[in-house]
Amino acid sequence: MSPLINHTLNLTKAEQLVFPLEVDYLVHALVLGRSLHGRELEDVLVLYRRAYSQLSELERQLRAPDQLFMEEWVMIAFREGSLKLPPTDSQRLALLRFAALGLNAEDIATLVAAWKDQDAIAIGLNSYREASLAQLRSYLVFLEEFAPYLTEEVNHLARTLLLEDAHLRNEELVAEFITQYSPDFLDRFTAQGLTLLNYHTLWKVWFSVFSEHNLKEESLPDDYLKTPFREVIRNVPDRLWFLTAKKTGGVDFTFAIGQPGFYQLAAGNSARKYLTEIGMPRGAWRQLLSLPYETELLELAAPDLYLWALSLGANQELARQLPAFMPRRYQTAWEPVLQQLARLTTISWDLEEGQRLLGYVYHIVRDQPDFRVDVHRPELLIAASNAHYARIEQSMAAVVRERRAVVEADQEARARQAAVQAEQEAKRRREYEAWLRRTKWAPMNRVKPLRYSSRLRIQELTNGWELFLEGQAMGHCVGDYVNHCRLGRFSIWTLRVERDRKVRSLVTIRINVANRQIVEARARFNRDPLQEYKVLINEWARGNRIKPLSAWE
Structure with a gap:
């Protein structure tokens, strides 16, 4: 392992x-x-x-x-x-x-x-x-008490209901459902040639409906709970049982299983009266009852608008695209327009041409309630749509040009300002460098430079420009000591090496002039110098009666 x-x-x-x-x-x-x-x-x-x-x-x-x-x-x-x-x-x-x-x-x-x-x-x-242990035990009870008296197909359905769900189901309730009520569902769909026992998702949803009805869920309408479940099965149209059980939840369709319209129908209430209450055209309802069983109704963005568009003669392409252009449900102003659009059979509504036309019609219907489409001359609609978008594009182009001009003017102003600032900065730098070159001071008394070998030497820096270059080369702040050196407070020395005719600083040394003591010695980027350089600097300091750095002693 x-x-x-x-x-x-x-x-x-x-x-x-x-x-x-x-x-x-x-x-x-x-x-x-x-x-x-x-x-x-x-x-x-x-x-x-x-x-x-x-x-x-x-x-x-x-x-x-x-x-x-x-x-x-x-x-x-x-x-x-x-x-x-x-x-x-x-x-x-x-x-x-x-x-x-x-x-x-x-x-x-x-x-x-x-x-x-x-x-x-x-x-x-x-x-x-x-499956969980509780589900398996529930299924075992079913196998022992009910399975011997049922067909293999029905037992397979029971196994699906008891095991393929996170919620534990009572084996007696499952047995009641598949023995007493599954035949009613099967009878509803026999004429359609559907082998319902293979639709496990549908059966799970249908059993959930039966279970909540049997348990008398308090949140459900009273008239629905009082209706015998066999009548519930008969009252709900087979399309609703089939199409809306494929997918549940998250879809705004009033007749889907678990929605208010479903319970109204299941309780035997008048479909016509309820359609009037919710404002759904009867044509959309009739269209629902004739949908093919393979339709993925609840996969649509707005099933009710899809059905309404179909009832007005729209093909499936147009009906699917319409909800994106309908701000509210069932706008009566759209009905004559939609009927006329449905006759434009040469338009592909899911492509750019159709999308542009629907966008144009949306604005026209909103602004001109009496707008009509001349179906005999569709080229006029297309021309009007093109002119509409051309005006939008011209307007947008003018806005873009105006914004571009503002941006370009701003960029030019920024460039001029940057040039002025760069020139001012360059001038200040030149003046500062000139000041550094002019700023000099006397060497430290009784201190001699050291030439340790042909390569190493220690020498004093006696003007501002030398301090500036030392700071640049060593990556530290020795250049800030110009005024201190000019006033005689500190003396700055540097240990340098010469290689290949090039001189490079190794250690920068700061000496307090008043008490003749090294107060700081740092290598590049303020690192501690190598031990051999410390020894060399100490020897040089003692030879010139300068106190070495206390930390090195």
């Missing part, structure tokens, strides 16, 4: 020795074609620790060193051939998951028996592996 796995599982030192043996045994005993990893290892560790914790201290001491807990688990799980080893690795590994969750050998055998040698896809193995 790799160190990474050890770290991930957080094994103790003792477990690091024995746990790999337990895993190797399981791989062999379950006849697996690969090693274990991830949650599979975690499941085995749960089984191992559970078995270990159930032993007393004496029992642990009496166990043989080579006695494996997983060997005992396999013997219990498969005792007397009560459990047949499933045919695939994924199914065999599911046994570990069941055991780790807490199912006993009999329960595991019951689940495996329900698979009937089907492959992992046919039995929905992922739903088993992702």
Whole structure:
């Protein structure tokens, strides 16, 4: 086992020795074609620790060193051939998951028996592996009490409802739903040739509706809760049951499952009256009842506007694009315009040409309520649209030119100001450099320069320009001592080396003239000088009766 796995599982030192043996045994005993990893290892560790914790201290001491807990688990799980080893690795590994969750050998055998040698896809193995212990136990109750009396297809549906959801469902409620009410749903769609048992998403939503109706959720309308569920199934049009169960939540469509319009219809209330209350055109309602079952209605931005546009003769392209140009629902001013636009069959509404036309029509309908489209001369509409956008572009071009002129004028003013500032700065720099060159002072009394070798020497800096250049070369602030040197307070010296006919500063030395003592000596960028340079500077200082730097002594 790799160190990474050890770290991930957080094994103790003792477990690091024995746990790999337990895993190797399981791989062999379950006849697996690969090693274990991830949650599979975690499941085995749960089984191992559970078995270990159930032993007393004496029992642990009496166990043989080579006695494996997983060997005992396999013997219990498969005792007397009560459990047949499933045919695939994924199914065999599911046994570990069941055991780790807490199912006993009999329960595991019951689940495996329900698979009937089907492959992992046919039995929905992922739903088993992702289910909680409570869900699995609920499904086991269903298998024992209800499954023997139901068809294989219905049992498969029950497994979907009980296992493929994060919420625990009561097995009795599931049995009631699939035995008493699923036939009503099947009858509704038989004529359409739909094999509903394959639409698991729909069944989950339908069962949720049944469950909340059965539990009498307080937030639901009273007349809806008082309506028998079999009547609820009949009252809601089959298109609503099918199309709005594909996707729920986050969609503003009043007749979607769980929305106010759905409960109005489910309670048997008049659709015509409710349409009048919400202001939905009846043509849109009729269009809804005739939609193809493959329509992804709730994937649309505004399903109600889509249906309304279809009812006025728009094709699907135009109906899909319309909501982006409709600020409010069902604008009556758009109805005659939309009917006329629907007759322009040569326009591709999802391309730029159609988008520009809809944008133009939006502005015209807003500003001219009596606007009409001449469907016999669509070129007039296109020409008017082009002229509309040409005016916008001309106006925008004028704005752009005006803004560009302002920006250019500002840039020119900034450039002139920068040039003046640069000239002033250059002038100040020239004046400062001239002052530095003019500013000189007398050498320090009774101090001689040192020429240590043909390469090294110590010399005094006696004017402002030399101090400025020293500061530039060494990257420190010695150039700020011009006035101090001019007034005789400090004397600045430099240790330099000559290489390849080029002279370079190594250490800058500052001496207090009054007490003839070195107060500072720094290398480049204020670093501490090398030891050999310190020795050399101290020798030079003592030879000139100058006190060395106290920190170096």
